Each structure stands twice: as C-alpha cells, then as structure tokens.
Amino acid sequence: MNRRYTRQHGFSVHYASILFVSIILLVVSFAVALASGSVDLTFEQVYASIFCPSSCDISSVHEKILWQIRFPRILMALITGAGLALCGAILQSVTRNPLADPYLFGISSGSALGAVATMALIPGAVLSVTFGALIGGAFSVALMLTLAGRAASHVERLLLAGVAVSFMLSAMTSLILYYSKPEIAASLLFWMMGSFSNSQWHELWLPYSFVGIGFIIFLFFRRWLTAIQAGEESAHTLGVPVRRLRLFLLIICSAITAVLVAHVGGIGFVGLMIPHVCRFLVGAQIHRILWLCAVLGATFMIWVDIISRSLLANQVLPVGVVTSAVGSIFFFVILKSRSRRDID
C-alpha cells in the first residue's frame, strides 16, 4: 500500500504512528517526572498512590509529595509546553515566518512587564499577577498594532513592530528591576527565568481553560490556516479574510501567552522550536502540526522540568535556562540532520 493510497482514504499511517508514539512518550515522561525528584519514588509507589490510595502501601509523606507538589507542577509544565508550542505554530503559520513565536511579537515581554510591574509596584496588590500579565500582553499587542499603523496588514512591518515593542517592554521591565529593592529584584529575576516550583492545583484551571479553548479555536480555523501558508494574496483568492484572521489569532495567542507567563514566568524557545520539529515530522498540514505540537510541547516541557530539578543536587535550576540550553542543542541536532537529508 503506497502513501498516495493511504492519503486517498484520508488517513496517514505515518502521521498516526508518530502521534501514537508521541502520546506514549508523553505518558512515560509524566510517570518518570512523578517518580523523580529530590525524593526518588519507585514506579510502584507512583502507581499505588494513583490507583489504590487507600488499600496500597504508601507513606503519607510520599503521597503528599506526589499529590501536592509533583502533580500540579507537572500538569503546569505540561500545559505550558503545549500552550507555547501551539502559539508558536499559529504565529508561524499566520505570519508565514518560521522565526515567529510569542517572544518575537513582544507578547511575552508585555506579559512579563505586566506581571513584574504588578509584583514590584503594587505589593499585596488587589490586581493579581495573572491580571497584570494579561493587561501587559494586551498592551503589547495594542502597541504593536499602533506602531505598525496601516502597515499592520504587511507581515514584515508587523514583525518589525513586534520586535521593537519586545525590546521597549523588556527595557521597561529591566528598569523596574533596577529600581526594585535587591530582595524583590532577586525574586523577580528568578520568576522571569521561569519556574514551575510554586504551582498549585487551584492555579491550573486558568491555563488549562485558555489553552484548551485556544486549541479548539485553532483547529476550527485549520482550513484557513493551511490556505494562508501558500501566501496572503493566494489565501484571499480562496475567500479567507487574512487580515482579520491574523489579528484574531494574534489576540488569542497573546491571551494564552499572558496567562502562561503569569503562572510560570518567561520561558522561551519552546514556541519557536517545537513547531519546527513537528513540521519536520508530519509535514505542513496545520491540524496535524497542532495535535503533535500539543503533545510534544508538553513532553518537552516535562523533561525540562525533570532536568531542572535533577541536574544539581538540592537545587532547582530556572526552567527558562534549561529550555534554552536543551532546546538549542536539540534544535541544532535537528537542523544538522535535516541539512544532511537535504544534501542527500
């Protein structure tokens, strides 16, 4: 059975196998993350705690570590990876720019500024950090659109405006850090580098609902998103309202990024790297990329969390640092193998 035949029947064995393996990988990674940490647990203990909490032999300390620390932490890592990877895939598609991600558009910087300003300037704020990050994210998008002005319909201008906004808002964040008290500055700095350490069960609903709703919206527009990839004018001739769609998805991505940044701080590179890996694995069909991005983004972030917890004894490294370090090496390997394949 050749691949054309499988395609004729709307089902790709290649894609299904990759998605299946990725889901298995995610489940395994989740289990490994539950078991590993400063207190090592066996898989039997993890299994016992989840599936027979009352009858099996597991200590209350272990149970507490699992249910009150590791589960919320890993679930937060999972949704952060999935959300950022999805946003990256969407931003790269609507701008047809392989370098687009929430950072390039200044969304992350805006959200970080909002969150840092809330934490530093209004201690014990009525406004929550999340709300501050949301305002910051919305502010960055508004600023980018204002700066781009009528040229906002041109992707290049929009991206340049995004880069300018990103630098401008990062400068403002640095300024706040500079004038903050040393202890506040240190905690802000650590927060900005990303961390899942303080994740709580009650904090999970907001990221999960934003990413979940965003994912459904992205899948809803899959046909238009695919059409855009052959060019803006080409998509226009197929009846796609390109500018409105781009703006709408930009707003959705900024909302998701803002919520994630507010909860876990600044984590870069995932939104850039994972969509490329997915495109490399399953081609350019956007719905396939989206499903795989969600699974692989989540898996990647879980491993980043595992590494950040286990690399140094009794110390948790900032997630953003690990993401960029691991990500860049991983990405470099992918690019290398890809260029070798292209030459062959």
Place this chain on the structure above:
Amino acid sequence: MATTTTILKSTGLTWQVQEKTILDNLNFSVTHGEFVGLIGPNGAGKSSLLRCLYRKIVPSQGELTLLQQPLAAFNRQQLAQRVAVVLQEPPTQFELTVYDVIAMGLTPHKRLLDFDTNSDRETIYRAAEQVDLALKLEQNFNRLSGGEKQRTMIARAIVQQPQLLLMDEPTNHLDIRHQLEALHLARNLNITVLVSIHDLNLAAAFCSRLLLMHEGKIVADGSPAEVLTEANINNVFGVDSAIDRHPYHGGQRISFNLELPQ
C-alpha cells in the same frame, strides 16, 4: 443562450492611487467560454485589473458585475466559489505537499468544521490526474519545477470549480514546453479564462480575444488579428514588428525588429 452569457462586465472601471490613475475608465465584457488574453507592456495595469476582479483592491469608480450581479454583492466565499485565481509562482515558506496545495481549492466550498470526504479526495486526485501530477501528490511543493508548480496551481483552480479563471502571467519563468503546457491546460478546462500574458505570439496562438492595455487604458479589444497589428504594437510597446501567418496554427506570427526606434 448559455454560450453568450456575460460572465464579467466592467463599466467605467477606474482605480487611482493618490493622484495617479492606474486604471482609467475600462469598459469591456467577457462572455461564457471565452479565453481572453490581457496584453500590454509592464506597468500597463494588467495585474491591477486582475486584482480588482478578485477584489484584492477596490476600484475608485465604475462598476464590475460578475454573472449579472455587482461584484460587491458576493461575500468572500461566494466570490471564491465563482472566481479562481492562478497567481504568479506562489511563495511558500513551509513544506506543503502537492496534495495540500491542490486541496486548498476546496476552501471556499467547505464550512470551517467540515472534514474532507472521500469524494473530495477523489476530486483532488482527478484534478491532479488532469494536470499529470497524480504520481507526485505526496511530493514537497517547493521541490517541484516551475512548470509543475504552475500545473499544481491550475489543479487547485480546477478543484475550486470556478466559472471564471483569472491567471496572472502564468507563463513567467517557464521554458517554452511548460509555457505551452500551462496554456493548453487552461484552454482545455472549458471555462471562461482571463489571462494576462507577456508573450504576444503565445497570446495570438491561444486566446480567442485580446485586450490590449496601455497606461491604464484598454486601447484595443478584439480578435488577435484585430488587436495585434504592427501599428498597435509600435504605439504601445514602442517596437517595430512584422506580422505574418504562423506556419503551425495559422494565426498571427509577430517578428520583432531588433533595432529600437529612436
């Protein structure tokens, strides 16, 4: 009679950018089944006219009707169901397969939540067969030759099932064999086609009617024999030419004087 149905009509179409008039009071109509060539020098307004027709730009004055209805009366989707466009070589950043690109033609016929059915896949496969790309459906579009890319775009237009096909210089960057292939394909679709084309000999060979544009105006409208005269070519292109009968198709053959007139 169906064969004389007016598909497209332009009345006083004018498009100005700031003070400059790009399209100046264009009046013409295209009837069902015609293969109309849009010829003229660079900057004559051919692409701008096509962009007005697929509503990428909004004319400053005048009226365009499609199938006896104002163009503005159609929403985006309805317009795309009736008018397909083959642009010059489409830039693609990502690795779409030939199948993905042809399948885009379904976009105006599908609601956002609709999935592709087996009959859709059959349509895509048939269109690929029609342009002789059925064996390359899984290939990366970016790695196709220029001629294959153009054929893919024509297959996408076939899937779109339009009543009017607009083509913007479809033979650009193609060698002579692929130029002939692309134009044969377009002509054999048996739908109304409006194509902008630079090569006057190809225009004479393939088009049933020609619109000659110069500085935003239509300066001649008629059969190739009526439009492609030595005087018209000299006035519009500023080149001397000699016209005789083509030994293969019997239409106009234009030979250009290599010396540019002073």
